[in-house]
Amino acid sequence: MLRFLTAGESHGPELVAIIEGLPAGLRISTELVERELARRQKGYGRGRRMQIEQDRIRWLSGIRHGYTLGSPVAFSITNRDWPHWEAIMSASPPEPADLEAAGKRRLACPRPGHADLAGGMKYGHRDLRNVLERASARETAARVAVGAIVRQLLAHFGVRIASLVVALGDVVAAPETYSQVDSSSGGTVGPLPISSWWQQVEESPVRCPDPDASQRMMAAIDRAREAGDTLGGVFQVVVEGLPPGLGSHVQWDRRLDARLAAAVMSIPAIKGVEVGIGFAAGSRPGSQVHDAIAFDPQRGVYRLTNRAGGLEGGMTNGEPLWLRAVMKPIATLMRPLPSVHIDTGESAAAAVERSDVCALPAAAVVGEAMVGWELARAWVEKFGGDSLAEMEQNVRNYKEALRRYIGVEWAD
Ligand SMILES: Cc1cc2nc3c(=O)[nH]c(=O)nc-3n(C[C@H](O)[C@H](O)[C@H](O)COP(=O)(O)O)c2cc1C
Known part of the structure; x- marks a missing residue:
């Protein structure tokens, strides 16, 4: 079983994470992890904080001489702005000067759209910073690092993950630039190969x-x-x-589409996920939704279209997997919405913190990490193995069984 936990406040000294269940013998590149962290920090519309941070990874356990040991992998990401926050966020009881500094950063007018008010009421915090600090999407840096680690496992077996921005506000990307479009209906029938749009997306400040x-x-x-x-x-x-065959139809909590949706919905500000053509399927007849099956001695079994998003019955079907997520606009507004002061109930403008105007390109990178995480979990469940060599053998056996399944041998 693969699992992870993160800890850390947005302005605390470090973010930390522990991953358990990785096989021993997997090569881990620090450079690849830091490249993913840098991708999360980019994007047009980000706030000043993204420029100060330049996230770096510090390994704490589970990796030796570049390879996983099979023991828990732990790491931290340092907050480079910590000296400015030490007095405000100190773990020890504050000195009078620290108390004054913390008081200046007290948050008492909750921001609509944030965890501030619900979290304050639930945990009894009078300073809503105690909620904000953990609810902040700063935590997604740790998730991107976790994703970058498990992606190295998936990449070892030839799995590639990428993301792009489909629409930002009311501006929509032309579907032909990243999707196969049916010329008669104009509808999307599947994604174009990643290699055809990847470079353009990585060079675009909005992905x-x-x-x-x-x-x-x-x-x-x-x-x-x-x-x-x-x-x-x-x-x-x-x-x-x-x-084909990651996830399972046999139990609700093993359905991979549901698991992927939950993983992506767990990203702050994500309000909806659709798999394949998703909501569009509701307005079309079945003949224009489902993907006909074909066989070719070179390719094996394949689909003429991929509207299902590569998932049927809660399992991968061997086609590329694709899903979409909607991110709501950032909730911290420089022209704040009305709120109330929690001490008096009097009307007051919501608090304002340093903030992004749009973090959609970064959210897409976090989306890759969470999709990668859930797929790696399903991968470990299917192929198991305490060492990478054992897992490789299990993958070979399964591929061999698949080749025999249709009753005709085909090329791998
Ligand atoms: C990568 C990323 C960056 C974000 N940056 C900010 C930000 O700078 N300011 C802000 O108010 N919200 C930001 N958010 C969104 C909030 O974290 C989120 O809306 C809030 O925690 C409330 O959670 P909910 O929207 O899921 O209910 C960001 C989200 C992501 C995924």
């Missing part, structure tokens, strides 16, 4: 494969910033190289 839409998305962010407002949008995650 959009359509250069014209990229420009309009950045202009929309500029307008929102000037208005003291914020924007959200929709991103898509695509995964290639998955075998």
Whole structure:
């Protein structure tokens, strides 16, 4: 079983995470983990904090000379701004000067759309910073590092994960730039290969494969910033190289579509997930939704279309997996919405913290990490093994069984 936990406050000294269940003998590249951390920090519309941080990973356990040991992998990510926050966030009872500093950063007018008020009422905090500090999406840095570690396991077996921004505010990327579009209906029938849009997306400050839409998305962010407002949008995650049979139809909590949706919905500000054509399936007849099955001695079994998003019956079906998620606009507004002071109940503007105008490109990177995490979990469940060599043998056996399944041998 693969599992992880994170800890750390947004302005605390470190974020930490522990992953348990990785096989021994997996090569781990620190450079690849830090590259993913840097991808999360990029994106047009981010706040000043992203420039100070330049996240770095500090390994604490579970890896020796570049390889996993099979023991828990633990790491930390240092908050480079900690000296400015030490008095405010100190773990020990504060000195009078620290108390004054903490008082200045007290949050007492909850921000609509944040955990502030519900968390304050639930935990009895009079300083809503005690909620904000953990609810903040700073925690997703640790998740991206976890994702970057398990992606190295998946990549070892040829699995590739990528993401792109489909829509930001009311600007929509042209579907032809990243999807196969049916010429007669105009509907999406599946994703284009990652290799056809990946470079364009990585070079776009908003992770959009359509250069014209990229420009309009950045202009929309500029307008929102000037208005003291914020924007959200929709991103898509695509995964290639998955075998059929990850997840299972036999029990509700083993259905991979449900697990992936939960993993992606756990990202702060994600309000909906759709698998494949998702909600569009509700308005079409079955003949224009389901994906016909074909066989080719070179390819094996495959689908003529991939509207299902590579998942049927809660399992991968061997086609590329694709899903989308919607992110609500950032809840900290520079022109704040009305709120109340928790001491008096009097009307007051909601608190304002340093904040992003739009974090959709970063959320897409976090989406890759969470999808990678859930797939790695399903992978470990299916193929098991305490060492990578044992897992490799299990994967070979399964692929061999798949080749015999249709009753005709085909190339791998
Ligand atoms: C990568 C990323 C960065 C975020 N940055 C901010 C931010 O700078 N300011 C903010 O108010 N919310 C930000 N959010 C969103 C909040 O964390 C989120 O809306 C809040 O915790 C409430 O959770 P909920 O929206 O899921 O209910 C960000 C989310 C993500 C995924």
